[in-house]
Amino acid sequence: MSTTSPETRLQLFTSVLAAVRTGIIVFDGEQRVVLWNRWIEQHSHLPASSVLGKPFGEVFPDMADGRTHIAIREALRNNFASLISQSLNKAPFPLFAGPADAASGTRLQQAIHVMPLEVAGLPRHCMVQITDVSTAVSRERKLREMAVELESQTLVDGLTGIANRRHFDLHLEDEFRRAKRTGLPLSLIMIDVDYFKDYNDNYGHQRGDECLVRIAGALGAVLNRSRDLLARYGGEEFAVILPDTGCDGALQLAETMRAEIEALELEHGHSGTATRVTVSLGVSTMAPDLLANSGSLIHAADRALYQAKRSGRNGVAVYNDEQAAKV
Structure with a gap:
């Protein structure tokens, strides 16, 4: 039986959230931001303190009523999980690899998973997991280009x-x-x-x-x-x-x-x-x-x-x- 105290587990959980190389955003039943991990801070260039408590539409006005926003509403209302198609929604969140990309408007290529969360004693929450797939997309693009070039050579x-x-x-x-x-x-x-x-x-x-x-x-x-x-x-x-x-x-x-x-x-x-x-x-x-x-x-x-x-x-x-x- 684990002797780890709840306080220690909370500290470990906080450290894990800070260390993972994946974006985690959690919304409450009113679509307000209640968790904004360090990865999201780094790539959105928005500190958690500036967004916590704000509704989705205020934080991401350009995404209001879009595919991701609809998926979040479905997760909160109907307990539906969604995997947002990367081929149709390549970079919905304004996330950038660095300042230069942010200045040029070049977003990270994203894979997005929207999942409902059941929290004891609280209304249903929703977690949005965002993974940077830019490298994989770039590799696939290069492979396609190589295939086209090879075909042309034949x-x-x-x-x-x-x-x-x-x-x-x-x-x-x-x-x-x-x-x-x-x-x-x-x-x-x-x-x-x-x-x-x-x-x-x-x-x-x-x-x-x-x-x-x-x-x-x-x-x-x-x-x-x-x-x-x-x-x-x-x-x-x-x-x-x-x-x-x-x-x-x-x-x-x-x-x-x-x-x-x-x-x-x-x-x-x-x-x-x-x-x-x-x-x-x-x-x-x-x-x-x-x-x-x-x-x-x-x-x-x-x-x-x-x-x-x-x-x-x-x-x-x-x-x-x-x-x-x-x-």
């Missing part, structure tokens, strides 16, 4: 900085579905760097990487619509998705891209086509009602690209519905 080609194959596949499916809904044409350009293996073998892989980066930059500079997508399809192959674009528009853009790469004047003394780096391009355009799936568009562009290569490279070939022709 959609970007590490060498050229343009969309990668996965991004291409996802975007093509989105635009295919959109074309089905709108009935507007969808075009695709497949691009291959001519004799790139010979370039790598003779100039080295570092020069080869630099060449691909320059090509990606030149191709991307031609596009100016937000839904157009340039992607590195694989190795020295690139692909361009052109929503709401007919055959004539796609063909004109492909020829512009071909000329832009030639204008870079990147030396290629081992090409079977020219003395500089060139590209071959295959264009496919189909109305959505003729497309069984997005793979049909890729297959058609591949056929056109093959035709461009077989016809001497450094050129554009187009596949439109049932025909492929050198342009």
